[in-house]
Amino acid sequence: MAEHVWEASRIHHAWDLALEPALEVASGDVVHYDIPMAGDGQVTLGGSFADARFDFDTLYNLAGPLAVADAAPGDTLRIEILSLEPGDWGWCLILPGMGLLPDDFPEGYVRTFELAGRETVAFAPGVEIPFSPFFGTMGNHPGEPKWALPFPPHRGGGNMDNRHLVAGATLWLPVHVPGASFSVGDAHACQGDGEVCVSALECPMRASLRFTLERRTTPGPSWRSPGALTPSSDTQGYHATSGISDDLMEGARGAVRAMIDWLAEEHGLARPDAYMLCSLAGDLKIHEVVDAGVFNVGMTMPLAVFTNANGNGR
Numbered sequence: 001m002a003e004h005v006w007e008a009s010r011i012h013h014a015w016d017l018a019l020e021p022a023l024e025v026a027s028g029d030v031v032h033y034d035i036p037m038a039g040d041g042q043v044t045l046g047g048s049f050a051d052a053r054f055d056f057d058t059l060y061n062l063a064g065p066l067a068v069a070d071a072a073p074g075d076t077l078r079i080e081i082l083s084l085e086p087g088d089w090g091w092c093l094i095l096p097g098m099g100l101l102p103d104d105f106p107e108g109y110v111r112t113f114e115l116a117g118r119e120t121v122a123f124a125p126g127v128e129i130p131f132s133p134f135f136g137t138m139g140n141h142p143g144e145p146k147w148a149l150p151f152p153p154h155r156g157g158g159n160m161d162n163r164h165l166v167a168g169a170t171l172w173l174p175v176h177v178p179g180a181s182f183s184v185g186d187a188h189a190c191q192g193d194g195e196v197c198v199s200a201l202e203c204p205m206r207a208s209l210r211f212t213l214e215r216r217t218t219p220g221p222s223w224r225s226p227g228a229l230t231p232s233s234d235t236q237g238y239h240a241t242s243g244i245s246d247d248l249m250e251g252a253r254g255a256v257r258a259m260i261d262w263l264a265e266e267h268g269l270a271r272p273d274a275y276m277l278c279s280l281a282g283d284l285k286i287h288e289v290v291d292a293g294v295f296n297v298g299m300t301m302p303l304a305v306f307t308n309a310n311g312n313g314r
Contacts, residue, residue, distance in 0.1 A: 001028045008034055011061045012183070015139075015158070017146040021067035021179060027213040030082065036061045038136075038186050038202045043091045049108035052093075060150040060159075062137060064183025068211055075175040076218045077140060077182065080210040084133040084167045086189040087204030088116040092197070092276055099198035100249075100256055101275065109272045113201065115189055121201060121280070124273060126307050129190050129281045130232035135207070136161045136186035136200060143176035150186070157221045161200070163191045168226030174218050184209070194284035194299075196256050197275050233281070233302035240300040242287070251297035252284055259299040267306065281305050 002025070010022035025031060039059050043052045068077060094109040096102070113121050120128040137150060139157030151159040157173045165171055173182075187205030228234060241262060243254025256278055263274035281302060288296040 001030065002026065003030045003032065006031055006033045006063050008036075011036070011063060012065070013058045013060055013062065014150055015141055015148040015154070015183070017141055017143075017177065017181070019065050021065050021181070024067040024069055024179070025211055026069050027211065030208055030210045031066065033063055033184065033205070033207045033209070035063050035185050035187055035205050035207070037087065037090065037204045039091065040204070043110060043112065045089050045112050045114070047110065047112065049093075049110040052110055060137065060186055062150060062183040062185035065141065065181040066183070066211070067179030067181065068213055069179075071175050071180040071213050072178055073143070073176055074217050075180075076214040076216050077173045077175055077180050078212040078214055079138065079171045079173065079182075080212070081165060081167055081169050081171070082208040082210055084135075085206040086115050086131060086133045086187070087206070089114050090189050090201045090203030092201050092280060093199040094272055094276065095198050100194070100196040100253060104257070105197070105272060105275055107272075109276070111276065115203060121190060123277060123280070123305070124269060127267070127269075127277065127305055128307055129305050132163065132166055132190050132232055133205060134163055134165045134188055134191075135184050135205065136188050136191075138165065138171060138173070138184045139182070140173045140175055141177050141181035155220060159186060160221065161191065161195050162223065163188070163193060163200075164225050164229050165223060166226070169223060171221065171223045172214070172218055173221050182211070190280055192279060192282040192284070194252070194282070195279055196282070196284065197279035199279065201280055230283075230302070233304045236303040238300040238302055240298050243297045243299075244294060245297075246294050248286070248295050248297060251295045255284065255297045255299035256282075259301060263301070277301075277305075
């Protein structure tokens with residue numbers, strides 16, 4: 001087994017089969033990364049939405065492509081996430097026209113957060129979100145199309161935004177092109193299941209990953225957690241809201257709207273901040289899908305993020 005240090009300048013911004021591998025590794029090798037945040041240079045610490053200069057052609061900074069020697073279509077690439085360390089600061093965004101509730105929040109909104117020397121995000125007075133770092137994008141090139149934007153996710157993985165791919169987790173990805181053509185980026189310090197306002201807490205990330213080639217075929221991405229899915233927040237229970245609808249997306253919208261109402265009324269958060277907190281700490285859950293075409297979608301908020309005695313608010 002060899003260890004490699006990824007050259008920080010080897011960054012790209014799309015799934016592009018024409019790109020030559022920046023590094024080739026053998027099965028079992030470890031790669032150490034230091035990857036800039038999404039929007040590096042486009043958002044500044046302390047800046048507002050008006051100050052940001054978003055360029056969506058270069059927003060995502062992906063370290064890659066990485067080739068694994070002898071990997072062939074039909075194989076599976078195992079990625080062990082050995083360590084993850086967020087950088088010094090990060091940002092979160094409500095983007096007009098995007099997210100789960102674009103009509104409710106038509107105005108752009110950016111917040112930045114200092115992370116250095118901390119273990120939680122100081123979101124608001126009385127609200128602290130534990131770090132749970134992961135990469136939003138980990139994937140092998142899908143083969144077809146030969147060129148694609150870095151989002152949405154695809155058959156090789158990509159922008160899955162799976163917040164459970166933390167240090168100690170293992171990810172398996174199907175190989176669709178020779179060498180696998182793996183890329184990683186879109187680092188997050190924390191995120192809830194759903195990423196409902198369109199972003200997590202975007203940040204730089206130092207990481208170490210081990211790559212192992214398996215001579216078997218997997219139909220799609222799969223993963224294994226190192227333990228409980230949410231150990232940093234499963235300490236004080238949850239407050240949950242429900243959205244019941246014959247449409248899953250409408251159910252999700254109803255549950256999130258109800259949670260925003262509760263956060264505003266009980267914790268005094270401005271509605272854009274409440275929406276952002278749902279994206280950074282709240283979890284969308286499908287509670288039920290079998291009842292005569294009517295679905296029950298929940299939004300759960302861990303009471304551990306509230307630093308008052310019981311999380312009940314003011």
